[in-house]
Amino acid sequence: MSPWITTPLTADLVRGALDLERTEHGLLPHRLPEPARARCADPQLSLAESQPSGVRLAFRTRATAVELDALATKRAYTGAPPRPEGVYDLLVDGRLTDRASVTGGNTVTIDLATGSSELNPGPVGTLRFTGLPDRAKDVEIWLPHNEITELVALRTDAPVEPLPDRGRKVWLHHGSSISHGSDAESPTTTWPALAASLGGVELINLGFGGSALLDPFTARAMRDTPADFISLKIGINLVNTDLMRLRAFTPAVHGFLDTVRDGHPDTPLLVVSPILCPMHEETPGPTVMDVSALSAGRLAFSASGDPAEVAAGKLTLGVIRAELSRIVAERAAEDPHLHHLDGRDLYGEADAEELPLPDGLHPDAVTHRRIGERFAKRVFGDGAVFA
Structure with missing residues (x-):
């Protein structure tokens, strides 16, 4: 029997987003609500607001291992050097504990000279953090600030509950x-x-x-x-x-x-x-x-x-x-x-x-x-x- 517990990805586990869109893959955080997005079809804005800067998964758990399936949409620019992979930061009780990236994902290649772009689809990747302390703790996974991220599945080896309100402004x-x-x-x-x-x-x-x-x-x-x-x-x-x-x-x-x-x-x-x-x-x-x-x-x-x-x-x-x-x-x-x-x-x-x-x-x-x-x-x- 697998030790993993799959927790549904819901709004009460996500902080820093103003809207969450259900896609064919999972949950896509937006930093503008749908009515605002409907007011402007500018590709630059669409790209920027769907990159989850400041957005994080936040939960309380005794889990010592966490897995997150995610579908990244990465950028590349014609003629420019490759961009670094998007980084996920793991915080345990507010302290940076680990960092990792997700492989695979889609790639959008942008020609800055013409403004044209091309989407090359790719697979969902898995992020894995292990060796977390075996005690009740606050866990945050900060999503890459510069990479569109669709949240597909969250698995842990102990139950998860939404992070309690800490009364912070x-x-x-x-x-x-x-x-x-x-x-x-x-x-x-x-x-x-x-x-x-x-x-x-x-x-x-x-x-x-x-x-x-x-x-x-x-x-x-x-x-x-x-x-x-x-x-x-x-x-x-x-x-x-x-x-x-x-x-x-x-x-x-x-x-x-x-x-x-x-x-x-x-x-x-x-x-x-x-x-x-x-x-x-x-x-x-x-x-x-x-x-x-x-x-x-x-x-x-x-x-x-x-x-x-x-x-x-x-x-x-x-x-x-x-x-x-x-x-x-x-x-x-x-x-x-x-x-x-x-x-x-x-x-x-x-x-x-x-x-x-x-x-x-x-x-x-x-x-x-x-x-x-x-x-x-x-x-x-x-x-x-x-x-």
Whole structure:
């Protein structure tokens, strides 16, 4: 007789997702609810919100062995070096205990030059953790932050029950690929996950790579999500995409904040401007692939806009920071729970000299840790806005 106990994968075992979709394989976590997803068919957003950054299985058990069947959808880029495998982090009673990856899975190959993509299907893989302590314990399996993951089956050698409510406050965060965790080492070492751990809060991470664009449906999703603290990191994707001018940016920020406030009138709300990104400090977007770097087998980006167009309303990070600071100061006169943080306090000029952004746009694993630690100190520390 097999020692394994199969536990149905249900919503009470999943944290950090706003929706769970039943697929032909199992359970697919989403970080936007279905009504929000229905408002936009953009492939970049669809990819980003279905990558489970901050999503984890959480349960209590005496099991010494855990198996998880999962179907990954991995990304590959034409002409670029292979991407690392997605990482699953195992936490036992809040402590990182093990890491592993799942083999097999689907692969989406993306041609960045043309925007085309091709799906190559693959098999379900199995993740196995053994040698867990033989006692009642809290277990969390953090899913890969950068890899679509369909949860197929959970098996243990002892019964499982949902993790009890530990009374921790909930932090709801929205941002770009940096908040999503691009180039972080693992799901618990993205800067928001690190900051949440240090701050002793439960994270719901709505960091969407390439998709922090002041979308009204994202604001409504945040409005409708219970939270004790809320933060919005706004700016870099608006420059990347060259999506709007200053005339549209200002009312879009107000509209986003108004919508969030409809559901959270008194919740501490922090607006965070972009971290330093030298190529876009004074040069607007769009951001483009560095073809010469790609031909050399590495991924890098460059700014293609004309600084002379800033006078006509094109956005740079400098313009966005100044306007966000002004907007928050204006609104804070009537909203004492609204706060502002300059992103350069998390990663500024001295940091860029010591730890330059490897691809010109995204921080590496070491920098994620620095940003997370600084955010925790400045935002969750004694006397801070989320204290």
